[in-house]
Amino acid sequence: AQSVTQPDARVTVSEGASLQLRCKYSYSATPYLFWYVQYPRQGLQLLLKYYSGDPVVQGVNSFEAEFSKSNSSFHLQKASVHWSDSAVYFCALSMENNNAPRFGAGTKLSVKP
Amino acid sequence: GALVYQYPRRTICKSGTSMRMECQAVGFQATSVAWYRQSPQKTFELIALSTVNSAIKYEQNFTQEKFPISHPNLSFSSMTVLNAYLEDRGLYLCGARDPERLFFGHGTKLSVL
Numbered sequence: 001a002q003s004v005t006q007p008d009a010r011v012t013v014s015e016g017a018s019l020q021l022r023c024k025y026s027y028s029a030t031p032y033l034f035w036y037v038q039y040p041r042q043g044l045q046l047l048l049k050y051y052s053g054d055p056v057v058q059g060v061n062s063f064e065a066e067f068s069k070s071n072s073s074f075h076l077q078k079a080s081v082h083w084s085d086s087a088v089y090f091c092a093l094s095m096e097n098n099n100a101p102r103f104g105a106g107t108k109l110s111v112k113p
Numbered sequence: 114g115a116l117v118y119q120y121p122r123r124t125i126c127k128s129g130t131s132m133r134m135e136c137q138a139v140g141f142q143a144t145s146v147a148w149y150r151q152s153p154q155k156t157f158e159l160i161a162l163s164t165v166n167s168a169i170k171y172e173q174n175f176t177q178e179k180f181p182i183s184h185p186n187l188s189f190s191s192m193t194v195l196n197a198y199l200e201d202r203g204l205y206l207c208g209a210r211d212p213e214r215l216f217f218g219h220g221t222k223l224s225v226l
Binding site for chain 1: 145147149155156157158159162204206208215217218219220
């Protein structure tokens with residue numbers, strides 16, 4: 001069975017600081033991996049996705065994520081956060097490209113001004 | 114561009130009554146539609162995946178008897194929450210997929226009195 005774990009329910013950082021949101025997955029093959037963001041009172045927006053190729057994936061708003069097969073991880077990173085990045089971030093996994101992704105529990109990011 | 118509209122955006126129903134929500138794909142053909150529920154303070158749980166010309170696949174803890182889904186064509190899907198109770202409240206999200214990408218709507222927020 002496949003699963004996604006986001007070990008940090010809440011993360012607080014200061015504006016301008018670097019950010020890493022952790023995501024671990026469990027799946028026997030190489031999955032499709034995604035990061036989504038949910039801003040307050042809104043739906044989901046795709047930040048980036050990975051299936052194959054370069055393990056470092058660039059996304060919107062200067063976010064990037066690095067896939068590690070050895071660590072079964074897909075951590076999200078940003079060099080310098082802005083207060084507007086405050087939101088809930090979800091890591092998701094899909095077994096195939098046409099399957100519905102399964103979501104982790106989410107990490108609520110708060111950026112202090 | 115490709116968009117997914119969900120309506121209503123917000124709805125309130127009395128406990129024990131039913132609520133139908135709709136999902137419209139605009140600008141692409143939705144070969145599959147996934148319905149999710151985000152209960153308060155929780156992640157997105159996959160309810161079911163509907164693929165055109167295939168049976169609708171429900172996840173564990175969700176049934177057709179409780180969440181009947183219609184997917185009559187490549188641009189429209191609807192789901193009904195039958196006999197809604199307090200535990201059914203939350204944000205119901207529709208994800209519509211063409212062969213390459215998955216697009217999410219803004220969701221239907223269901224409150225149950």
